[in-house]
Amino acid sequence: MMRSLYSGVSGMQNHQTRMDVIGNNVANVNTNGFKKGRVDFQDMISQQLSGAAAPTTEVGGVNPKEVGLGVQVAAINTIFTQGNLQTTGVQTDIAIQGNGFFILKNGEESFYTRDGSFGLDKAGTLVEPASGLRVQGWMAREVNGEQIVQTAATPTDLIIPVGSKDPAKATQNVKLACNLNKNTPVIEEGASPADIAKGEWNIEQKIYDNFGNEHLLTVRFTRVPGTPNQWRGEVQVDAENAEYTQTRIGLGTTDGMNNEFIVNFDNHGTLRSVTDAAGNVTNEDGQILLATSFTVPEANVDEDGNPLRQTFNLNLGTIGSQIDTVTQYASQSSTKAISQDGYTMGYLDTFKIDQSGVITGVYSNGTNRTIGKIAMASFTNQGGLEKAGNNTYVESNNSGQANIGESGIAGKGSMLAGAxxxxNVDLTSEFTDMITTQRGFQSNAKTIQTSDTMLETVLSLKR
Structure with missing residues (x-):
């Protein structure tokens, strides 16, 4: 009889624990990245009144007689199912689709979270605004003119320097991919201005010097008389100031050259070779790169009093290719300089984050530059993580060490910026669990009340 009292007590206590977990789940129904808890019960040790007996030749076996001593909490598990994604439009909000955690740092102490409601502090550091914990990732560094992110390195704080300068860069490469009409007429000597206009084709492209000043590159093509598949190219930088810029072009060098070259096409309309003013001819394969130089206005002169000359490559494409290359087909001529890599000075206006966690800066000069990449962590047993408050977790003895890397690799999910x-709390199931928990609590209370009534009956036997 006393056993039933203590069984009822254990039932009430542990159902109260379950109600505590349900209450916490309901309280956090609108908490970003929250993962609900679940209580699992198991019976306590049983008192054996008599043991089991094996069958004999005379009688069969006998089962043991045992009385259970109540219930206990077997585990309180954190359920890491995916929560729904909500669009916010805030560029520093990031959601994880799939497994994984963001990494936050407080000094050398690491925390892990699914809540991606981040922001920038006054130093431009990406942080969790409520606690100031710093989001971890890898900052990009420049290697041979390109921004490279070394994800094998140890993650560090991510700094997004909004308003910082992007220095001007001189143009180093200009790529052409135009078509020169096979049926363009040859300009005869003494031709009228109208006939000259019909027989030439001009391509224009903005380029930049070391100061970020803008210049106009003009490439003029005309048919070479007496040859079926040759064109003469004439290059000018700032044609209205041609006497000062002194544009020169050649294969490998511009020393002693003028600003003209000859383009040779084969019978398929593709590039065959280029000949510069010194008679140098390109190889039979590979890209055609013409070194082009011009005098930069208002620059310091060297020790010999010579003005600064800037050199860049004029890329006509690949010999024999039909893609992104100068061609000669019986089709309308096209004006197409598909790229140049110079720009003026700019400032970091804004930034964007893609699904792999790459942070790209958008500058006022039209350039995009990789700033860094957000790191993610995964665990062999994420259910073994300990909650540390503020929507964060820390490692435990049973979670395993954090496996830190890029999103989308080794079981890590992808990221969605602006969401x-x-x-992942489901109120329907929580309210249902609340009802069954209440019924369990009441039933265990009735067990105690009934046992108490039985004890009163025993006590009344003396009267």
Whole structure:
């Protein structure tokens, strides 16, 4: 009889624990990235009144007689199912689709979270605004003119320097991919201005010097008389100031050259070779790169009093190719300089984050530059993480060490900028669990009340 009292007590206590977990789940129904808890019960040790007996030749076996001593909490598990994603439009909000955690740092102490409601502090550091914990990732560094992110390195704080300068860069490469009409007429000597206009084709492209000043590159093509598949190219930088810029072009060098070259096409309309003013001819394969130089206005002169000359490559494409290359087909001539890599000075206006966590800066001069990449962590047993408050977790003895790397690799999910992961609490199931928990609590209370009534009956036997 006393056993039933203590069984009822254990039932009430542990159902209260379950109600505590349900209450916490309901309280966090609107907490970003929250993962609900679940209580699992198991019976306590049983008192054996008599043991089991094996069958004999005379009688069969006998089962043991045992009385259970109540219930206990077997585990309180954190359920890491995916929460719904909610679009916020805030560029620093990031949701994780799939497994993984963001990494936050407080000094040398690491925390892990699914809540991606981040922001920038006054130093431009990407942080969790409520606690100031710093988001971890890899900053990009420049290697041979390109921004490279070394994801094998140890993650560090991510700094997005909004308003910082992007220095001007001189143009180093200009790529052409135009078509020169096979049926363009040859300009005869003494031709009228109208006939000259019909027989030439001009390509224009803005380029930049070391100061970020803008210049106009003009490439003029005309048919070579007496040859079926040759064109003469004439290059000018700032044609209205041609006497000062002194544009020169050649294969490998511009020393002693003028600003003209000859383009040779084969019978398929593709590039065959280029000949510069010194008679140098390109190889039979590969890209055709013409070194082009011009005098930069208002620059310091060297020790010999010579003005600064800037050199860049004029890329006509690949010999024998039909893609992104100068061609000669019986089709309308096209004006197409598909790229140049110079720009003026700019400032970091804004930034964007893609699904792999790459942070790209958008500058006022039209350039995009990789700033860094957000790191992610995964665990062999994420259910073994300990909650540390503020929507964060820390490692435990049973979670395993954090496996830190890029999103989308080794089981890590992808990121979605401008969105947040909602709580995975389902109110329907929580309210249902609340009802069954209440019934369990009441039933265990009735067990105690009934046992008490039986004890009163025993006590009344003396009267």
């Amino acid at each position: 947040l992961e909602m709580s």
